[in-house]
Amino acid sequence: MLVVAVVMLYPFWVMIYNSLMTEAQFLAGKGFSLGSWKALASVIPVGQEVLSSTIICTASILIILLIGLPAGFAFAKLRFRLSTVVFLAIVSAMMVPLQAILMPEFVNVTKLGLTSGYIGAVLVYSALGTPFSVFLFTTYFRGVPDELIEAGIVDGLGYFGVLWRLVLPIAVPAIATVTVLQFIQIWDDLLVGLLFIQNTSERPITVGLAVLSAGRTTSIPELMAGSLISALPAMVVYLGFQRYLVKGLTMGIDR
């Protein structure tokens, strides 16, 4: 157990250790300095990129939730014509890797002029994340007793009212799960940020790091410092939402 834990923590150790040196010290193999951290900001616009990542993440997750939750409710409880077929179609879309549709996707988005600004990336992330979101919400809502909804109807609510007043409040664990998993996915993603954001000033942090690492005069300690900054938010979100995650995953499994 301990061995594995050590192994798992290794990346952090590397990052922290390596980032606390200057370039020169690193090459020499030893040393301690905060210089690299200071230098980081001058090499890549860290603050800006983190901000970009945040905006993109927040916007995408909002859309994913806004679209996924009602759809999940619809597929779970509101039987309508072809709902099973459509549901299966959406769920199978989960398995489509981005690269498979990358080229047409890229051209479409560019032609619509959505690559300046965050909209293009946000749309793509939303589309990629929606199938999972729908899947999770649907399985979660299947566990809601029909009687609860019927009670709301007899009490006078329409279906929108049921969604807003009854379903939403009890969907919190599912919302948390989707948020955490999608946050990690989107924050850490490289490809979409790389291609669908043309303005360098709007780059997310993952792209910034990748570009940095591909550069010729890369300073490893600076890279490590940047990596830590990138890794931090996702970790924080994960640790914060941990208990919901386990609950949510269970919902997703036993139908």
Next chain:
Amino acid sequence: MAEITFERVTKIYGDDIRAVDELSLHVAEGEFMVLVGPSGCGKTTALRMLAGLEEISSGTLRIGGNVVNDVLPKDRDVAMVFQNYALYPHMTVGQNMGFALKVRHESKSEIDRKVREAAAILRLTDYLDRRPKALSGGQRQRVAMGRAIVRSPQAFLMDEPLSNLDAQLRVEMRLEIARIQRLLGVATVYVTHDQIEAMTMGDRVAVMRGGQLQQVASPQDLYDHPANEFVAGFMGSPPMNLLRARIASDDGSPVMTLGAQRLAVASRYAQSHELPTGAGAEVVFGIRPEDVDVLSANDAASISTRVERREALGAEILVHLSLLDAEGSSAFVVNDEGAVVSRPTTLVAKMGPRADVTVGDTLAVRFNPDRFHFFDATSGQSLRRVTP
């Protein structure tokens, strides 16, 4: 004004599954009507059609005189108590109860007042700020009722509300519900599979089976004059004994053959019942266990039986008896072709708790001559002539 009328209401699923078949039933204002029957008999479906949660395939449903077939649940002004209570988990008891009023945009003070009134009736005042998960089963049930009461609806609809409670609570709540209903005077349709609840709570009881209404009458009527074998066997525990018999009634004094034994039947039954004529006509004879007396010695009007089983219940002993034939051993009834008929000839009788009886004993029993029931051997319908 709040009476309910089902006129040949039918619910068909798919192409041919008739969950409710031409149900015609009238519930008067303030009446407590119980719908009872085994699972799948259509009682819950009928209730849901009344609530508006199921579409009516054909027939007319009226509430307060108005046709409501296509009216949405919220416009029917009925309140429903669900089997699993269906309380809103994220709201307090008070909010749960006041919810329907809130949806109707009533003023906060009005809502408050009505909720407190209902809470007082149900003794829930101390729990108004609790969440459902902090309540016991019985308390949740009361909240579910409170939710219904607060709305002052035209009718209460209850779907097996007591089936999730333990036995003791059930007895308590039976009285509670009956009391509250009488207090509020609202027409109530109550669905259950428990015939004890039906007997004790209903003003009238509607027995259903396979989607069809078997009989609707007051509990005592149902007990004393069941309309068919099913109702006879369903109401009352232990159930009525139903035995195949042959009857010969040509000369006005009917004689019944049970197995190998014969028994005279009071002649007034020939007038009150449509007994089949002709030699060897078959009939189903019904007698309730409490109307079977165990005698200390044989006499002319007794039947000889053998004890097959005995169940001691504390307050009484139930004995399962089989009829003896001429040779003194148990036999089944055979028909003309000599084939064994499946209807058993064991009957159940009640004896006092101290009765000295063991399996294998021979007992003479006598049937209370005023309490005979006769049913048609093929259709199961009661043969009693109904005076118009």
Next chain:
Amino acid sequence: MSSVTLPTPPSRRRLTLSRRRQLAGVVFALPAILLVLGLIAVPIGQAVYYSMTQWDGVTATWIGPSTWSQALHNPTLWTALRNNALLLLSVPFALGLPLGIAVLLHQRVAGWRIFRSIYFLPTAISWVVLGLVAQRFFAYQGTLNSLIHFLGFSHSNTNMLGYESTALSALGITFIFTMIGTNTMLFLTGLATLDTSLEEAARIDGAGRWRIFRSITLPHLRRFIQLAFVMTVIALFSALFSLIFVMTGGGPGYATTTMEFLIYQTGFNQGDFGTAALYGLILFVLTAIVGIVQLRLIGSEE
């Protein structure tokens, strides 16, 4: 008591509850359907069309199905496919290790909650970051060599990322490392839903630890293993991109170029959108095949 007027305006007569329900269902599901349709389904169709064109992203000249046969003759494509296939070999490890860890964690050893958090942590880090760290690990002056020296093999050095033969393995190892977190979490959840009374009954019947695991635990976990398998393979076919981009850039040569990387390269480095779209389709078919195979192999009650 409320007054009893129940007006039913003619226009509303047919708007029964079930109609309303269906309407609500469609309305609620529509945005999701549209989004998925427009941004996932449509591009698939487009990819089919464009794969048969000479396309630079701006103009597309129709060529026809001959582009397919042409592409199939490109050795790079086969290298990439081979790489993907080889990497599939890492999947059993990416499933087996987490399974073992999950079982251990499930025994509730002291501090298991902390361990659980720690194990999942690397997953929260982006693939990019992990790739960077992995690069450090495998590099000539990196940690792996330090370890080897430490263990006494002072004269051998590796430069795994520098050699064609070993680069892919390095990639695979990193991949397994990353997947351990998610899969462990998944299996742990699965174990948590297992009814302990089943285990106890088996134990009373005299079954040994291994027997119990094989006959009770494993079948129950089947669904979870399925899900983990699918997720792992999808990650292998798409998320791996970040690792490759950062660790090796596809090299040395084409040693670590997989399909997902090839698509990017062909499209954006070489500007050959048409062929890239074709490769994309191939990748899609591959994923679909894996999905179907998985259904047969591991079984499903769908």
